[in-house]
Amino acid sequence: MIATESLSKRFPRVTALDRLSVDVGPGVTGLVGANGAGKSTLIKILLGLSPATEGRADVLGLDVATRGADIRERVGYMPEHDCLPPDVSATEFVVHMARMSGLPPTAARERTADTLRHVGLYEERYRPIGGYSTGMKQRVKLAQALVHDPQLVFLDEPTNGLDPVGRDEMLGLIRRIHTDFGISVLVTSHLLGELERTCDHVVVIDGGKLLRSSSTTDFTQTTTTLAIEVTDTDEHPDGTRAVRDALDARGVSVEDGSGLPGAGHVLLLTAQGEETYDLVRDVIADLGLGLVRMEQRRHHISEVFTNSDEREQRKEAVGHGG
Numbered sequence: 001m002i003a004t005e006s007l008s009k010r011f012p013r014v015t016a017l018d019r020l021s022v023d024v025g026p027g028v029t030g031l032v033g034a035n036g037a038g039k040s041t042l043i044k045i046l047l048g049l050s051p052a053t054e055g056r057a058d059v060l061g062l063d064v065a066t067r068g069a070d071i072r073e074r075v076g077y078m079p080e081h082d083c084l085p086p087d088v089s090a091t092e093f094v095v096h097m098a099r100m101s102g103l104p105p106t107a108a109r110e111r112t113a114d115t116l117r118h119v120g121l122y123e124e125r126y127r128p129i130g131g132y133s134t135g136m137k138q139r140v141k142l143a144q145a146l147v148h149d150p151q152l153v154f155l156d157e158p159t160n161g162l163d164p165v166g167r168d169e170m171l172g173l174i175r176r177i178h179t180d181f182g183i184s185v186l187v188t189s190h191l192l193g194e195l196e197r198t199c200d201h202v203v204v205i206d207g208g209k210l211l212r213s214s215s216t217t218d219f220t221q222t223t224t225t226l227a228i229e230v231t232d233t234d235e236h237p238d239g240t241r242a243v244r245d246a247l248d249a250r251g252v253s254v255e256d257g258s259g260l261p262g263a264g265h266v267l268l269l270t271a272q273g274e275e276t277y278d279l280v281r282d283v284i285a286d287l288g289l290g291l292v293r294m295e296q297r298r299h300h301i302s303e304v305f306t307n308s309d310e311r312e313q314r315k316e317a318v319g320h321g322g
């Protein structure tokens, strides 16, 4: 879907992309990096909107340097920042974007209605966008990226500004773009944790350089920590202890996370996949306890490289680079 070779983008004072070579296949791919890592710059180059300083890139087999217009016909783009006109309705705006993509009037109206329904905007779609919540605006931005039925979409920080429920809904929508319509997705975030659950593949960049590109299963096997918090009952006055013992008895090693700042009575364990979630749920149900929370610890990108393997790999990479 996407291939870059030694792609660099230098601004007068900053190197935004530094000899980045990466291949992205079909499916849902996360592009993760801290603010300023170069994610938006990469997307603009891939859309043919901004020229690279060095190197090359293809999107859907088309060279970004010469085939930008053809790429933008086939690729949808949801920009990061608020860019919606406040005085028009979602329907008017998305019809307009569909017409700009070359759809005839009737098809543009039909596709707009379908797409807005798909992203979860119903009656509100006739009201001016200026009165929408952040979540509704993000949905309009997503709809305009999808309305011309692209093969691939670039979503730049689609969960920005959303509360946890809004984030989960957006991530669910993103997953369905691929499962329901077969559209491949490149989605950026500065939070690795939220992409782990949504993406098939994760590409991590830092300072414009590639740090890692691997399937999510490879990633999560090394990084997913579950935090669990339960209620106490008369039968189990220390519910946390009871869960810990029950999981220990099933061979799952559990750490007490209560010593962590602000953690309360929290157990931490390494998730090996879906089975771990099921096991924890069953253990808690068997003990008759209430589950207060079970969540993946959110990894900020800086945390990804705190384990020693990764540090070694980075040292090696630096060493080989001279």
Ligand SMILES: Nc1ncnc2c1ncn2[C@@H]1O[C@H](COP(=O)(O)OP(=O)(O)OP(=O)(O)O)[C@@H](O)[C@H]1O
Pocket: 011, 012, 014, 015, 016, 033, 034, 035, 036, 037, 038, 039, 040, 041, 042, 080, 157
């Ligand atoms: N037009 C520009 N002129 C000068 N510097 C720029 C320009 N666009 C981006 N940069 C710089 O390039 C670097 C990468 O920016 P970019 O927007 O690609 O990062 P990002 O990973 O998308 O982060 P964010 O999510 O904060 O936008 C930053 O240091 C940024 O300041």
